Structure formats: structure tokens, C-alpha cells
Amino acid sequence: MSHSSEHDARSPNASSDKGDATPDYADRILKGGSSVFSGSLIAKAVGFALQVVLGRGFGKTLYGLYSYGLSVLRIVRELSTLGLQNGVVRFGAEHNEDGNKAALKGTFLAVGGLGTGAGVLMGVALYLAAPWLAEVALRSTNDPLVFQLFGIALPFYVFTYLGSRMARALGQMRVDVLLDSILQPALFLLFTGIILLLGQGFRMALYAFVASTVLAAGASAYAVYRLFPPLFSSLVPTIDLRTLLRFSLPIVGVSLASMGLARADRIMLGPLAGEEAVGLYTAASKMSVQLRFVLFALTAAFSPVISELYHSGRTDELAQLYADTVRWIALGTLPLAVVLIVFAPDIMALFGTEFREGALLLRLLAGAYIVVAGSGSVGHMLQMSDHQDFAFWVNASMAVLNVGLNWILIQWYGVVGAAIATGAAHILGNVFQLWGLYHFTHIQPFRWTLWKPLAAAGASGTVAWVLFAQLASLSRWLIGIPVALLVYGGVLLALGLSPRDQAIADDLWAELRTRLDA
Template sequence: MSMTTAAEKIRNFIVGGSALRRHLVRAAAGSLALSLSSKMLMLLTSVLLARWLGAEGYGYYVSSMAVLTLLSIFATIGFPTLVIRLFSSYRAHQKWGLMRGLLERSNQLILVVSIALGGAGAVIISAMSENLAPSYTNCLWWAMAMLPLVALGAIRSALLRGLHFVVLGQLSENLLTPGLFVLFISAWAGLTLSSSLALTPEAAMASRFAAVAISFLVGAWLLVKRLPEEIRSSEPRYEIKEWTRSALPLLFIVGIGIIGSQVNMLMLSGLQSAESAGIYQIATRGGELVAFSLVVVNMAIQPTISKLYSLGEVKKLQRVLTIAARGTLALAVPLAVIMGFFAEPILGTVFGPEFKRGALSLTILCVAQVIAAASGSVGQILYMTGHERDASIGVFVGFAVNITSSLILIPLWDIAGAATASALSIVSCNLVLAFLVRKRTGLNSTAF
């Protein structure tokens, strides 16, 4: 086949064919670009903070961000995933009043809950401040201040993605926030060269707050500009009981998943040291690079899964899932090989000599992420097809494996123990979810 013929076939695949194919290709390409940009910015941020703060100072920063991440999940009370699914379904059936009602109630509830959680967190921090390092205490104060902005930003992102603005829905969190954060901490570090100011963990958190605040305003403006006129002009309708019935299992699923992803670092901080937590966080950043292709695909196909399944177009949906899983695996494998085989020189050269001891952890996490990529978008399929209660089974299995393994392995193997526990959790969760997808929907989520 000539290069011209191959190029023409690629062009025809991208711009030709059905409207669904064109939409998915655009969404995936946009998500890929944003995800790559976000990962590169996050990696740059990790490099800068690790070198400027050291392993201990970086450990205070990432532990505070882990607390913020956990609280933000409970603050959103399961609505972001629900909104993506219902907005796609409601729009397909032109239920504009329900869309407006869901938009209003989700924002109102999340605002109230996030403020309440932030206030409760502030009280707990005050009570524990004498037993915490002053720098860690200050970081936690900034985390509580950020909580409402992060929670409301999550629901705004979900609303845009549910309206099939997949790229715009990710713009603020995946590009603007990390970009501004890099700019702010670099400016702060520059001031340290000409004054007595120092880049401390709490200064990094303050810079993060400024980046999140600006991104929140931009994201809110994007939602207002893209909201369909049919939603604006419709009388709001509410199905509170149905929404609550669906949101609570999603809160459990997402909450358990996030707790599982953060618990290793928090346990390292408590059972070992802040330095171990900081090094482990750097290793997980490498594992996330391998997993980024799955994140991209999930972002792109979430609304499509809901739409095709609600319309009964199962065969078309199966084709979408198979292609997505194979594309995910094709991107994940070469990244895993590079990150796994060259883990020690990468960590030592990029982040500093003290981070080399995270090399084995990085290799372990890379293997687990390849297995996750091969499993496909298992969780998203169950969420978007109304089987969130089944998804909770797989997520809970992974969580239980992670907690049990962490309690046993972290005291024995420190950072490598945390990575092994996380890997066992990822593999067990994905295997159970892949089985449940096949059982409940008849769909094959995997790349095989």
C-alpha cells in the first residue's frame, strides 16, 4: 500500500463515515490533546515541586491534595457521573425540563455539601494542629478553602460533557488549572532568587488555590455560553427520588475508588514518613502516564455509551467499545515498556537522586495499568448503562484488596509494598468489572 493510499484511508476514517464516528474521533482527538497537555504539565509540576520542596515538603503538599481529593468526591455526592449519563439520555429524548432541573439541583446540593464538609474539616484541623507539622497544617487550610471550587468545577465539567462538549468539559481542569499552577509556582520560585521569600508547601497550595479559582470562573463562563436555549426556556422538572437512588451508589463507587487510589499515600505518610509518601506519589505519576490512554477514551465515549444503550443500538456500541479498548492498549504498552525498564534513571535524572528508590514501585504500577487498559472502559460501561450497583461490587473488591494488602505490605516493603497493594487492587477490580459488564449487558469490554 502506498503512503498516499494509507493517508487517504486515514483521512476518510476521520472525516468520512457516520456522524457518530466523526463525533467520536473529534472527541477522542481533543481529549487526547488535552490529556497529553495535562499530563505533561502535571509532570512538570511534580518535577519542579519535588526539586524545590524536597521529598518531605513535597510529601506535605501531596498529602494535603489527597485529602482535598477525598473530600471533593463526597462533596459532589455522586452527581457528576450521573449528570453525564442522564444529560445524554435526556437530550436524546428532548427532556429539556428535566435537564434544567438536574442542572439546578445538582449545583445547589453540591454547594451546600462542600461548604459543610469544608467547615467540618476546618474544625478538625484546628483540633489536630498541635500534633501536625505547621507546614502540613497550613496546607490543609488551603485544601479546605479550595473544596467548594473543586466540587462545583466537577459538576460543571460533567454538565458540559453530558451536552457532548467533551473537550470543553475538560478544558479548565486538564489545561488551564495545571498551566496556571506551573506559571504561579515558577513565579514564586523566581522571587526566592531576589528576596527572602521561599517556595514552601503552603505557598504551593496557595498557588494551586489561585489557579483553581481562575479556572473555575472560565469554566462557568463556558457552560453559560454553551447551554442550549431549550434548557434556558424550559420550566425545571425534578425527579429527586430517582436521582438520589442513582447518585448514592455512584457516590459509593467513586468514593471507594478515590479512597483506594489515595489510601496508599496516606498510609505511607502515617505508617512510614512524608518522604515515602512524596516518593510514592512520583511513582504513581509515572503509572498515570501509562493509564492516560484509558482516561482519554473514557472521557470521549461516556456520553456515547449512554446514548447508544438508551436507543438500543447494542451492535454499534460493541464496535465502539472494541475499537476503543484496542486503541487504549496500543498506546499503553509502549509507554509501560519505557517507564518500566528505565524507571530508575528516569526518576533519578528528572526528580533527583532521593526519588530513585521509587523505581520498583513505578515498574509494578506500569504492569497493572497495562492490564487495566486491556480490560477496557469497564466502569464507564456499567455507570452509563444504569448498572452502577453492579459496578460497586467490583470497586469494593478492589478497595478491600487494597486496604488489606496495604496494611500487610507497607510495613514490610515501604513504597514497593504500597505499589504492590495498588497493583493487586487495580487488577482484581478490572477483572470483576469486565465479568459484570458481560453478564449484565452482554457486551465485551476488553481488547480481545
């Protein structure tokens, strides 16, 4: 009896502690996510401006050539990083939380040294393979220079990427976004604008890409030093290299499989349909991928929390937070999805009138990315809960499927076939990962409260289609898109936020007012 009474007496406090912890984590995710979100707004603006300048400045064919080379560069980068971009977050965040500076220094040095060394080797390989790649992959230009210069840039590209993940491990989300998504594209945009103003051509733009990558790598090294001065101190580092690599190396397969999903379409369009098709498809892909914007911001802040909660056995809190993030992602993603799908021809025309024909591509890809965003951080949930091997096999299977579907459908339907193949592979991959997550952890992210943003998106989409059919192109920008967004917000407000979201919104609003009054 006394044992039971003692247990009952402790239970309310235990429950209270658990309940108190969840809002703390939710606040941490939202604050970290808002930091990434604000930084990502700048990144998206810079990235969008860069794509428009390249598309308008060089046309579909040369824009396609650059996009093709960049796709190859990013695939080779995933090989070069050895999965350490995730390993440094997994173990770096843990060492930082524990205050173990020696282990943190060892992790950073191992990640930087191994990744950059692999980048040098792979860069040399890419440079030497450039003539063969140009002969096999480029139907219109057959110019190896893009691969040669990107091979030179590769080690710097890898180092900047790993530096951004070191900042993420330290909880510095804004620095992470700056290094990963803003600095190099901003420098490249600046240099490209100058090149176009001076009347220089596409080759000079490729040299500008290399210069921007070198400068970004230098800034990355300086940023990591400022965030973690012991990195270059006399502190003796400690590192469990075997554990780091055991976690990281399988993620190479996951990353390559993910790249196969993300890049196989463009890689195969080059030899099968030519650089012009790559340019048109890339423009549509760049716009549709914006639907992962909120997903990216929240995942960056959520990833360290997943590891902390799962490995401390607090799976109920983890499940609730995962469901919360999926709902927040839906709230922020669905209005943009309505705009991209309904007003696709006008949005594609931003790259130039010749890109307008890619509206169907944008609609197909946007539909697939709605499913990707609606699955939330499922890939990170699997990886950070030590089920990275399953994530690898799912992504590897979908990458193989994607290659096969692209090979068949591009020859049947051209560039539209690439969109169908890639969209199908993305959807199936996320469905399998959601099943695997539930199978291993009994966690799934869907709650009944999702019906409100879905209803708001349905109402907004209906109004948007009517306006698209009735209005001229300019009026769609001035009237159609704003009205569609207002309808979404109005319906959402009429339905009301959930009590949990309302409490969080009130807290965020109070914090914003405090900052404005300060």
C-alpha cells in the same frame, strides 16, 4: 409466506442501517476522543511540569506533604459531589440529545446547587478537622495548614469539577478537559513558578493553590453559561430529582471505593512511613498513571454513547465499539508502558536525583495500570448500563482489600509494599468488573486482533532492555527511547492494521489533510 417474505425483504435494509450506524458512532468516539486527547496532551504537559517543579523546588518531604493533602482533598471532593458528576452526564447528555432545554437546565441547576452546597459543608468539616489530621497523619511536619487551606478551596474545587462534567454532557470535550485538567493546574504552576523565583517558600505555594482554585471555579461558571445560555434565562426548569439522586448517590460509593483504590496507598503511607515516602511514591504514581491517558480520552467520548446504545437495545453495536476502544487503547498505551518500565530509573530522576530510587515503584505500578488500561471503559460500561450497584460492590471490596494489604505490606516492605498492594487491588478489581459485565450483558472486549499491538510491544520491550543495559543515562534518552518507539511502530506497520482500523485511519488522515489544506 407473505409475512416471511416481508421480513426477508426488510432484513437487508435493517442490517445496512445497523452497519451504517456503527462507523458513525466509531467516528464520533474517535473525534470526541481526539479532542480530549489533544486537550489532555496539554493537561499532561502542564501536570507533569507542575509535579517536577514541586518535586525539585521543595524536595521529597514537602512534595509528599502537598501530595498527601491533595489526596485527602480529592477523597472529600468525591463525597461532596454526591455522585452528580456522573448523573449530569447520564441525564444531561440524554436531555441535550432530545432538545429538552428545561430538563437540561433543571439538571444543571440541581447538580451545581447540591454539589456546591455539600462542598461548603465538607470544606468546613475539613478545616475544623485539620489539627487532628495533622497530628494523626503527618509524621515529619505535623502542620495543619495544608488541610485548612484545602478545606477553604474545596467548594471551588467541587464546582469546577461539576462544571467540567456539564460541558461533557453537552458534548464539549475540549472544554471538559480544560476545566477538569488544565486550568487550575496551569494557574497553580504559574503562581508556584513566580513564588520560587521570588524566593518564597512552601506556605506561599499553598496559598497559591487556593487562589488558582477560586479563579478556575469562576472560569467554570462562565464557560457553562457560554455553552448553555438558557441556564440563566427565564426558562422554567424541570427536574426529576429523585431519579437523578437514585442514579447518582450509589456512585458516591463507587467513586469513594475507586478513590480508596487510587489513594489508600498515599493516605496510609503518611502515618506509617512519613511524608518523604509519600513524595517518592507519588512521583512514581504520577508517572505510571499516564498509562491511563488514552483510556481517559476515549472513555470521555465513549460514555454518552454507551448510554444511548444500551438503552436503545443496540447491544451488538455496543459490544463491537467496546472491543474497538480496547484495541485503540492498547495501540496507544503499550509503547508508553515499554518506556516507563524499561527506563524507569531515568524517568524518576526527572523529579530530582533523590527520586531515582523509586524506579521499582514505577515498574510495579506500571504493570498494574497496563491491566487497568487493557480493561477499557469497563466501569463506565457497568454504570451506564444501569449496573452501578455491582460496580460499587466490586470497588468497595477492592478498596477494603487495598487498605488491608497496604496496612500489612507497608509495615513489611515499606513504600514497595504500598505499590504491591495497590497493584494487586487494581488488577483484581478490573478482573471482577470484566466478569460482571459479561455476566449481566454478555459483552466482553477482547478480540483476536489484540495480538498485533502485543507482539509489537514484546519486540519493542526486548530491544529496549538490551539498550538500557548497554547505554549510559544520557544515551538512553537520545537513543534508547526513540529506538524502542520506532521498533514498536515498525513491527505494527509490518503486521498491518485490521481492515476496520485501516478504514478509520484513512478517514482520519483524509480529514487531517482537508484541514491542513483549508
